[in-house]
Amino acid sequence: MLKIENLHVEVEDKAILKGIDLEVKPGEVHAIMGPNGSGKSTLAQVLAGREDYEITKGSVAFGGEDLLDMAPEERAREGLFLAFQYPVEIPGVSNTYFLKAALNAVRKHRGEDEIDAVDFLKLAREKMKLVEMDEKLLGRPVNDGFSGGEKKRNEIFHMAVLDPKVAVLDETDSGLDIDALRIVSDGVNAMRNENRSFVVITHYQRLLDYIVPDVVHVLLDGRIVQTGGKELATELEEKGYSWLENDVAAAATA
Amino acid sequence: MDAVRDSTSAHLAGYESFARQLGNQPEHVVNLRKSGLDRFCDLGFPTTRQEAWRKTNVRRIAQGTFDRTTGVEGVDRARVEPFAVPGCTELVLVGGRRAEALERSAATLPEGAVVSSLAEAIESHPEVIEAHLGRYAPIDEHPFAALNQAWLEDGAFVYIPRGVVVEAPIHVMLIGHQPGEAPSVCYPRNLIVAEENSQVTVIETYAGHTGQHYFTCPVTEIAAAQNAIVDHYKLQEESTDAFHMAMQKSHQARSSYVFSHSLSHGGALVRNDIRAMLAGEGIECTLNGLYLGRGTQHVDHHMFVDHAFPNCHSYELYKGVLEEHARAVFNGTIHVHQDAQKTDAKQSNRNLLLSKNAMVSSNPQLIIFADDVRCTHGSTTGHLEDEAIFYLRSRGISEEAAKSLLTYAFAAEVLQEIRLDAIRTGFEEFLFTRLPKGDVVRQAV
Ligand SMILES: Nc1ncnc2c1ncn2[C@@H]1O[C@H](COP(=O)(O)OP(=O)(O)OP(=O)(O)O)[C@@H](O)[C@H]1O
Numbered sequence A: 001m002l003k004i005e006n007l008h009v010e011v012e013d014k015a016i017l018k019g020i021d022l023e024v025k026p027g028e029v030h031a032i033m034g035p036n037g038s039g040k041s042t043l044a045q046v047l048a049g050r051e052d053y054e055i056t057k058g059s060v061a062f063g064g065e066d067l068l069d070m071a072p073e074e075r076a077r078e079g080l081f082l083a084f085q086y087p088v089e090i091p092g093v094s095n096t097y098f099l100k101a102a103l104n105a106v107r108k109h110r111g112e113d114e115i116d117a118v119d120f121l122k123l124a125r126e127k128m129k130l131v132e133m134d135e136k137l138l139g140r141p142v143n144d145g146f147s148g149g150e151k152k153r154n155e156i157f158h159m160a161v162l163d164p165k166v167a168v169l170d171e172t173d174s175g176l177d178i179d180a181l182r183i184v185s186d187g188v189n190a191m192r193n194e195n196r197s198f199v200v201i202t203h204y205q206r207l208l209d210y211i212v213p214d215v216v217h218v219l220l221d222g223r224i225v226q227t228g229g230k231e232l233a234t235e236l237e238e239k240g241y242s243w244l245e246n247d248v249a250a251a252a253t254a
Numbered sequence B: 001m002d003a004v005r006d007s008t009s010a011h012l013a014g015y016e017s018f019a020r021q022l023g024n025q026p027e028h029v030v031n032l033r034k035s036g037l038d039r040f041c042d043l044g045f046p047t048t049r050q051e052a053w054r055k056t057n058v059r060r061i062a063q064g065t066f067d068r069t070t071g072v073e074g075v076d077r078a079r080v081e082p083f084a085v086p087g088c089t090e091l092v093l094v095g096g097r098r099a100e101a102l103e104r105s106a107a108t109l110p111e112g113a114v115v116s117s118l119a120e121a122i123e124s125h126p127e128v129i130e131a132h133l134g135r136y137a138p139i140d141e142h143p144f145a146a147l148n149q150a151w152l153e154d155g156a157f158v159y160i161p162r163g164v165v166v167e168a169p170i171h172v173m174l175i176g177h178q179p180g181e182a183p184s185v186c187y188p189r190n191l192i193v194a195e196e197n198s199q200v201t202v203i204e205t206y207a208g209h210t211g212q213h214y215f216t217c218p219v220t221e222i223a224a225a226q227n228a229i230v231d232h233y234k235l236q237e238e239s240t241d242a243f244h245m246a247m248q249k250s251h252q253a254r255s256s257y258v259f260s261h262s263l264s265h266g267g268a269l270v271r272n273d274i275r276a277m278l279a280g281e282g283i284e285c286t287l288n289g290l291y292l293g294r295g296t297q298h299v300d301h302h303m304f305v306d307h308a309f310p311n312c313h314s315y316e317l318y319k320g321v322l323e324e325h326a327r328a329v330f331n332g333t334i335h336v337h338q339d340a341q342k343t344d345a346k347q348s349n350r351n352l353l354l355s356k357n358a359m360v361s362s363n364p365q366l367i368i369f370a371d372d373v374r375c376t377h378g379s380t381t382g383h384l385e386d387e388a389i390f391y392l393r394s395r396g397i398s399e400e401a402a403k404s405l406l407t408y409a410f411a412a413e414v415l416q417e418i419r420l421d422a423i424r425t426g427f428e429e430f431l432f433t434r435l436p437k438g439d440v441v442r443q444a445v
């Protein structure tokens, strides 16, 4: 579904990602953990098509196509979704109508008819229930004045409406209390199926207790230094990253 | 110096016979013209060495030759219709002259209210003219206002007597018109008088068709007596080959409300001087505006709010969207006199540049002599945020649509304040057609 090979990324001549290899098969959930500044969001943003980053080496295939060759909107229409670590506030643009326009862009790309206002509202209401989002947030401008938790729910709500093939969730758990975490996780779990894949970025094992991953990767200083099953998350929670950092340092000097 | 004198006199060609022919008008009117002429001859056209005109070069007007329009020949309703606003009482002026046959009115005026040309009003309402005309508009420092006054002859006249509420908006349509080969000029002089406790909405539309070369030099005076409520809209939709140099002055008495909205997107070279005198306690004054520029358009707004009495509120929000090589100037002054305690005045100017060649010069300022006041002012100029564009694109919205959507959202803040639905929705519709992906925007807002 998503195949990242030897991906190198720089920003302002500074190497951030230093050779990432990652393959996500249909239906799989991959977790990426790693300390602050290790490059998790950079990877997520590069996948979504953010242009501030320079890709110096490597490739990404998405459903067999060259992902890096597509504009951000094409990626979204092809079924890639990024839930932002910091969702952007857009005053003056209505959350509902904007999402309807986005959905119609996706549908048009798939060769489907545009959805009308009534059907869209029905769909939106149904998907809001999934994350128990307050209906009044529908009428407000995108993320404008939303609390941290509301923004994260709104991201998952957008995802549910747009129905992607691969969803990258960048620290969707930060800013959520334990109840909200459970609700949002249930929402994500309800969307899991054999065709849809997830890449879940987080610092904490707790999220992974709810969204149980098939594979866990550790990203350190722009490299995946460890890959394992869900028990790796528990190990990281207990030991932190320092034991891996030592490994990396040892590897680098060896 | 000779060049200056030449350009001044070129704009006064035929003046003697013009003045002679109107010589039997009331003394007040004759004197106004005389003072306008004297003042204009003293001032001449402004140069960029003068502070108030530093960023706006009017050489193209000063050195141009324009024929004064005298009639409405060759203009039919089809030329007017695109600018009509539904549900209004219309007054149509073509090249500064009333064209009654082109007016379509959806409502009848209440008893005593008058909507006519100024020329008619000078005959029919000499006492109102004497009491108000030329009492407010400052010509001393403003060459174009002085020039307008020198040529004072016709324009729009709106008079609402004491206690009268006019429900249907009054739409004054001033259609720019170039009848012959040469560029033309007209000097509309408009007077809006709202007596005590009256209420009225007046729209002034300045419009013309692309390719028409002309110069409009209007002055509008608005007198709002005690407790009067005046909603004023100015839509500047001149031909993009036209020049527009306008002065608008409102004079407010105790507890009156004036809501002024200026929506400006036409003209090659445009200047709006908008001034408000708050001459009583408990006044509310809103001056909002939106200006759009593209190509090589130049649009300049000079605002002046004069707080002379205590307990008044003034709010100003002006926003600009500039594309391509467009230039904008914003100069806003709030002047709070020593006696004007408890003044609450806000002024903000925000500009969005859509190209690296667009430019804005913004200069808001406060001059405060009272000590117990709340005054704020601010100005920002920026580009669309990459973060926001990327966020929208990451949901499947195209880059162009994302930019249009964000541009619309920027402008919409001003439109939201518009209380007259027909104007608000009309301008929204205009933006949908102007923005590159307006169809997506229409769906998404
Ligand atoms: N646009 C940018 N310009 C300059 N430096 C950047 C930019 N984006 C990221 N970086 C740098 O790249 C590194 C990786 O940042 P990134 O946001 O990907 O980390 P992260 O793993 O997501 O961290 P966190 O856990 O704090 O979210 C950091 O050192 C950061 O400062």
Ligand SMILES: [Mg+2]
Pocket (backbone or CB within 6 Å): A040, A041, A042, A085, A170, A171
């Ligand atoms: Mg991050």
